[in-house]
Amino acid sequence: MQPKEYDVVVMGAGIAGAMIARALSRYRLRVALVDRANDVGTGASCANSAILHSGHDPSPGSLKAEMNRRGNELWHDLVHELEVGHRWTGAMIIALGEEQLPGLEKLLARGTENQILGLEIISRAEVLRREPLLTPDVSGALWTPTAGVIDPFGGTVAAAENAVTNGVSLFLNAEIHDAVVSDGALVAVQTTAGEFRARWFINALGVHADDFMHLVGDRPDFAITARRGEYFIFDPNRVQVQNVLFPMPTDKGKGILVSTTAHGNTFVGPNAEEVADKEDTTATRDGMAEILEGGRRLIPSLESRDIIAGFSGVRATGNANRDFVIEISAAVGGLLNVAGIESPGYVSAPAIAERVEGLLRDAGLEMVVKPEWNPHRNARPAFKELNHEQRSDLIRRNPNYGRIVCRCENVTEGEIVDAIHSPVPARDYDAIKRRCWLGTGRCQGSFDYPRVMEILSRELDVPMTAVTKKGPGSEFLARTTKG
Amino acid sequence: MTCDTSYDVIVIGGGPAGLAAALSARAEGNVRVLLIERNDSLGGILPQCIHNGFGAVIFGNDLPGPEYAYRYQEQVEAADIDVMLDTMVMDLTPERDLYAMNATHGYLHFRPRSIILAMGCRERTRAQIRLPGSRCAGVYTAGTVQRLVNIEGYMPGRRFLILGSGDIGMIMARRLTIEGAEVVGVLELLPFLTGLRRNFVQCLQDYDIPLHLSTTVSNIIGGQRLEAVETVRVDEELQPIPGSTKRIECDSLLLSVGLIPENELSLKAGVHLDSRTGGPLVDSTMATNVPGIYAAGNVTSIYDLVDYVSKAGEVAGRHAARYAGAAGTARGGDAVEATVAMRPGQNVGTVIPQQVRIDTTGREEVTLMLRPNALIERKVSVEVWDGDRPIISFRENYSRPAEMMVHTLRAKQMQALAEANERELTVVIQ
Numbered sequence: 001m002q003p004k005e006y007d008v009v010v011m012g013a014g015i016a017g018a019m020i021a022r023a024l025s026r027y028r029l030r031v032a033l034v035d036r037a038n039d040v041g042t043g044a045s046c047a048n049s050a051i052l053h054s055g056h057d058p059s060p061g062s063l064k065a066e067m068n069r070r071g072n073e074l075w076h077d078l079v080h081e082l083e084v085g086h087r088w089t090g091a092m093i094i095a096l097g098e099e100q101l102p103g104l105e106k107l108l109a110r111g112t113e114n115q116i117l118g119l120e121i122i123s124r125a126e127v128l129r130r131e132p133l134l135t136p137d138v139s140g141a142l143w144t145p146t147a148g149v150i151d152p153f154g155g156t157v158a159a160a161e162n163a164v165t166n167g168v169s170l171f172l173n174a175e176i177h178d179a180v181v182s183d184g185a186l187v188a189v190q191t192t193a194g195e196f197r198a199r200w201f202i203n204a205l206g207v208h209a210d211d212f213m214h215l216v217g218d219r220p221d222f223a224i225t226a227r228r229g230e231y232f233i234f235d236p237n238r239v240q241v242q243n244v245l246f247p248m249p250t251d252k253g254k255g256i257l258v259s260t261t262a263h264g265n266t267f268v269g270p271n272a273e274e275v276a277d278k279e280d281t282t283a284t285r286d287g288m289a290e291i292l293e294g295g296r297r298l299i300p301s302l303e304s305r306d307i308i309a310g311f312s313g314v315r316a317t318g319n320a321n322r323d324f325v326i327e328i329s330a331a332v333g334g335l336l337n338v339a340g341i342e343s344p345g346y347v348s349a350p351a352i353a354e355r356v357e358g359l360l361r362d363a364g365l366e367m368v369v370k371p372e373w374n375p376h377r378n379a380r381p382a383f384k385e386l387n388h389e390q391r392s393d394l395i396r397r398n399p400n401y402g403r404i405v406c407r408c409e410n411v412t413e414g415e416i417v418d419a420i421h422s423p424v425p426a427r428d429y430d431a432i433k434r435r436c437w438l439g440t441g442r443c444q445g446s447f448d449y450p451r452v453m454e455i456l457s458r459e460l461d462v463p464m465t466a467v468t469k470k471g472p473g474s475e476f477l478a479r480t481t482k483g
Numbered sequence: 484m485t486c487d488t489s490y491d492v493i494v495i496g497g498g499p500a501g502l503a504a505a506l507s508a509r510a511e512g513n514v515r516v517l518l519i520e521r522n523d524s525l526g527g528i529l530p531q532c533i534h535n536g537f538g539a540v541i542f543g544n545d546l547p548g549p550e551y552a553y554r555y556q557e558q559v560e561a562a563d564i565d566v567m568l569d570t571m572v573m574d575l576t577p578e579r580d581l582y583a584m585n586a587t588h589g590y591l592h593f594r595p596r597s598i599i600l601a602m603g604c605r606e607r608t609r610a611q612i613r614l615p616g617s618r619c620a621g622v623y624t625a626g627t628v629q630r631l632v633n634i635e636g637y638m639p640g641r642r643f644l645i646l647g648s649g650d651i652g653m654i655m656a657r658r659l660t661i662e663g664a665e666v667v668g669v670l671e672l673l674p675f676l677t678g679l680r681r682n683f684v685q686c687l688q689d690y691d692i693p694l695h696l697s698t699t700v701s702n703i704i705g706g707q708r709l710e711a712v713e714t715v716r717v718d719e720e721l722q723p724i725p726g727s728t729k730r731i732e733c734d735s736l737l738l739s740v741g742l743i744p745e746n747e748l749s750l751k752a753g754v755h756l757d758s759r760t761g762g763p764l765v766d767s768t769m770a771t772n773v774p775g776i777y778a779a780g781n782v783t784s785i786y787d788l789v790d791y792v793s794k795a796g797e798v799a800g801r802h803a804a805r806y807a808g809a810a811g812t813a814r815g816g817d818a819v820e821a822t823v824a825m826r827p828g829q830n831v832g833t834v835i836p837q838q839v840r841i842d843t844t845g846r847e848e849v850t851l852m853l854r855p856n857a858l859i860e861r862k863v864s865v866e867v868w869d870g871d872r873p874i875i876s877f878r879e880n881y882s883r884p885a886e887m888m889v890h891t892l893r894a895k896q897m898q899a900l901a902e903a904n905e906r907e908l909t910v911v912i913q
Contacts, residue, residue, distance in 0.1 A: 233610075237750060283615045285701065285723075309610045311618065388582060391573075392484055392590035402586030404571040407521065408747075442743075444608040446624045450635055464637055469620035473707030476620055477637040478734070481662055 003188060003195040006032045006169075007365070010202045011176060011189065011212070013040035015152075015346050016338050017204035018159035019353035024360075025166035026375075027367040032196055033160065033168050034189075036175035038471025039431040040424055041156030043206045045346065046434060047231070047281060047313025049270065050152040050261060051244055053344040054091065054144035056111030056119060057254060063324045065114045067348035067355070072146055074350035082158035083379035084151055085262045091147035091244035092127060094298055096137045103248050107142050118145040131243055133299050147244055151262040152346060153434035154379075159349075161423040162377040166370075170424060171196075173471065176205075179216050185333030186216055200360060202336050207278040207316040209325075209339035218332045222325070224340060226278040226314040229270020230287040232295075233261075235442060238306035241266050245298050254343065256294030258302070263437065268295030268302060270313070281312045308442050315342040324348070326355050328363055336360065380418045382436075384410040405455070406448045408441025413455060420459045427460060429453075430470040449476070486580070490565075490595040491807035492800070493581060494518045495572050495748065498527020499789045500780025501601035502555040503796030504803070508599070509562050511804035517565045517595070519572055519583055525559065526552030527603055528626065529789070531633045534654050536681075540790035551789060577753040577773050596807035599799050600749055600763065600771070600778040604785060606651075607741040614646075614738075616703025619710075625651040625739040629658070638662055640735030644712050645669040646700050650678035650787065650885075652739025657686035666692050667733055670714060672699045672721060675858050678739075678885055679787060700736070701728060709734050742785045752776055759833045760784035766822060766838035767849040769799035770806075777803045784835045784854070787887055791852060795835075798850075823900050823908055825851070828868065830882060830912035832856035841901045845894040852889055855882040855912055864913050865890065869903040882912050 010021045013035035021033040035042075052075050055068035079086045095101050104121050111119045120143045127141045128134055164170050174193035179186060188197045203212050210224040240260070247255040258268050269291045273284075288310065295302050318325055318340020329335040336359060338352060345352075361367050381394055383401060394414070395402040401414035419426040419435040426432045429439075429452055438452065439445030445452075453467045453476055460467075468474045492508045494501045497520030505518040524530060529537070532548030539545055542554065559566065570585040581593045606624040614622075623631075623639060629651060631637050643659055645652045648671040656666045669687060674697050676683055687694055695714070701723060702713035716727035744762035746754070754763045754771045762783035763771045769779050779799035780792040821841045825834045832854040839849055853865065859882040867875040877890045892900070900908070 237747070279706075282617045282702070283613075285615045288613050288615065304613065305611070307610055307613065308608075310613060388484060388574075388590055388592075391584065395584060395586065395589040399586035402584055402589060403569065404521065404584070407571070410571075410573065442747075443605045444610055446606050446608060446627050449623070449627050450630050454635075464635075468707075470707065474620035475708070476639060477631070478640050479638050481632055481636045481638055 001194040003197045004032065006030045006196060006198040008200045008202060008360070009034060009189065009196045009198040010204060012204035012206055013160060013170070014043050014045040014204060014206050015041065015156045015159065015349040016341055016352050017202070018156050018163060019349040020202055020204060020338070020356050021163040021168045022159045022166070023353040023357045025163045025168045026369060026373045028370055029367070031168045032171060032198070033163060034171040034174040034191060034193070034196065036173065036192070038172055038428050038468070039426065039434070040160040040170070040172075041153060041434065042470070044313050044315055045156045046153055047311050048152060048315070048343070048346055049257065049259065050150050050346065051091070051259065052086070052148040052150050052347045054111070054116050054147040055114050055344070056107060056116045056142070056144050057249060058114065058344065060110060060113040063326060064344065064348070067324060067351040068344045069114060069116060070351035070354070071344070071348040074354070075150070075347060078350055079150070081375050082155070082162060082377045084154045084158050086148055086150040087260070087262055088146075088148040089243055089260060090143060090145040091246060092131070092141040092143055093246045093248060094127065094134065094141050095139045095248060096135065096297070098139055100248050101139050104140055104142050111142070111144065116144065116146065119143070131241060131245065133239070133241060133301055134245070135298060135300050149244060149260060149262050150346070155346070157424055157435055158377050158379070162375070164423045165377065166373055176212065181216050181332060186335045198334070200334055200336060200365060202338060202356060204338045206341070207314055209316065209337060213337060213339070216332050216335065218329045218335060218337070222339065223319050225317045225319070226275050226280070227317050227342070228273045228275045228280060228287070228312055228314050230283055230291050230312040231267050231269030231310065232288070232291060232307045233309040234266045234302065235306045235308045236265050239266050239302060240264065241299060247298060256291055258295045258298045268292065275314065278314060281314060283310050283312050287312070309440065309444060316340060317342045324352070326352055326359070328359055380415065380422065383412045383415060405451045406436070406438035406441070408443050409437050411436045411438040416452065416455050417459060420456065428468045428470050428474070429456070429476070453477070484590060484592050486592045486594050488594045490515045490517045490593060492516045492597050492599065492803050493593055493595040494599045494601055494800070496520065496527065496601035496603055496782070497522070497525040497566070498601060498603050498780065499529060499552070499555070499792045500603070500782070500796035500799070501527070501599065502552070502559055503793040504599045504601055504779055504800035505564050506555070506558055506562060507797040507800030508804040509564050511801050514804045514807055515565070517567065517593070518559065519567050519570050521569070521571045523569050525556045525566070525568070531629050533633050534658070537789050540788065541793055555793070572748060575748045575752040579775055597775040597777065597803040599803050600754070600776065600782050601780050601796060602745045602748060602782045604742040604744050604781040606738070607743055609738060612740050614700055614703060617705050619703070619705035619708055621705065621709030621734055622703060622736045623738070625649070625655045625737050628737055629655055632658060632662060638664060640664065642667060642733045643735045643737055644731055644733045645737040645739060647671065647739035647741070648676045648678050648683070648694060649739040649741065650682050652737060653678050653682040653686040655737060655739070656692050657690055660690045660692065667731055668693045668695055670698045670700065671696050672717060673697070676885060680885070703736065709736060712736055742781065744782050744784065746782060749778065749782070754778070757833070757837060759827065760835065764838070765836045767836045767840045767847070768802035769795060769836065770802060775806055784833055784852070786852070787885065791850070791887070791889060794850065821901070823903060823906055825867070826907055826909050828909035828911035830855055830857040830859070831910050832884070834910050839892065839900060841897060843894060843897050843901050849892040849897070850889060851892060852887050853910060854887050855884055857882055857912065858884060859912070866911050866913065868909045868911060870905050874899045874903060
């Protein structure tokens, strides 16, 4: 296979990689975005709290604090530019009992030092008025009005789509297995989708960013620990909170929160457990008990029978003062590392992209703006969000929207077909799920599996037995029946 | 969007309850009936239930599911009932504004005189029983696999483990074995079988498939596809027994862990649900608390025999038609003389209907469907108590949670209900 030649290869198509690729798509550059999975955003970007943090929490002066504040600012425009599902709910950090009240003052001081606007300590009565389901033990809260919640899949997909539409080449199922360093500079990476040569390589490989650094001889001291967090989602017909509710932070992190989502569900999580296997996103009996118990400290009425889904993700916790690493490698030429991007990574991603852009420019990469660059990405119709008249109109234009495939979330065949033929095509069940929210409701796909398999088989022109849940190796069907 | 008010009765759901309801509504008089089904064919879950065990009560015959459905379908087609397939009801209001959609007609708005909820049920999922482990491919609910195998013609794996001794799980154990797959066993968390005994004999014993009681899944292992399942034995409190973990290699895990009535539309219409059944509170005419809205079948409570689902549909259809003003009846339905509530007491999980309309004329028989919640393997007495005295009693050979008890209240029992002091009676099994 001929090596592919680029100016910049972005490795890892999570939210950071996708945002970086989009930022670079603005210039006359040949940019490739590569990921080992069958879709973009399948790592930490798709299994996190999906909160656009205000930035009150990171240590003042840290890169995290700067990226979070700036990222939150940028997302306020980006959610419109990229048409991503979101709600600017604000967030509350809840103090329980009189003994936690002084902690709110400290948080307020830290947030103020981080230049976060609108922070305010609110009274017990006001907290309970805004969130009636909260425990009566609440004694007050820090209100951070600039926080919000986002559709975490939608954000990554939208950024990647906008990048692709503006000329970035996307390569999926491209797992990196080797790299070529010549005269102290990284010149090529070898993947299962062939060799990529470039002047610059951006390492946005999430929990594996350290592995890549070590592969090319960069920063042997730097290590990433995968910290797993588990989550539950509740039936919105049974329980609904209105806000993002944090407990008081500890040195272990922001704690187990209870929050609304961009779709109006309520979730609880995450715990934080170091796992030896960086891919270990299994759910555990102990972890599930821990998050439910943690959630009940804030919302005592959470019932396990109202849980409709559970998931877990791993955060990439770096050992460089636990701060983000966003820097051009001192040891290896042509390498820029974006590593240790744990929480608040999602909200920080646009700021990280901006910083990467600046670092490359300062390092001499010529950046000429393309006049045809279009920052706007149009969301595809989400049937569920439309009113009766709009639905009627849509079905008239395309009868595929008249066929409901997912009964709980009201996802239509039209939306599924759209997702399969979008700029970053959905090619497996989970990829459709991430784009359309199908199978995320009460029945968790029991009814839609056979229908979605049929649609994928038809649209991708592959046999039913080749349809997968999440890429090669995850085929749903073994064979046909005897008949 | 214009509102179509030409229908007297609209039935939501074309499964066994909806089919029977549509037919009995139409038979009641000169009423216009529309049956709305979201699937592309009628029969609900029956077409994929290719095993027998259907129809003994209604047809006096042991039929396979598709045949049972077909007999109703033929009658519906002959009966001047409008049917809309591939049509999803999207919204329902207490004023009976019904919004539906399909690819042919687009978005539709109806306001019928009465509505019958017959949406059936859905399966409990992995998340609802909080199964730990990987989210790999190869974990399915039993009903999904039944559809894949019996309708679509595909086998979703080669080596299966089944969690839950419910009927669909056991039936699928046999079906998959016949199709050439290996079924390594059926696990049941509880210390007793949760499905029908006849299915245990015919589906597991006859095929040498082991049943492991007091055992559940403790971990799901696999990257892209399921590789193995860890099982664990549980004590009387259903807590895992340390050291009892076993690893079972398999590429598929089937979940047969219960069914839940599907009531999202009912809630939109303001229908009150019973927290025990998960379905609407209904009286003996299958009327809900919302005037003109009736409910029947698995949407009200999970049944174990389809024949009784059809029978409940017949009752709902008849009364919905009367409410709509079928010829010879007063619009608004029969005057309610008096009602008594039926509360589950000792050893009783659920009672359908929750309210009985007193009718001592002998014209209306009422069928009480009881779900026991205790396993008692001896002769028992089913009693309806008025305060501190039993006023009705029936005999049963045993009490098994897997099997509903069915008792008909005839004129004599109705008289006893009419003479009761309390308005709320308690049903017990002793």
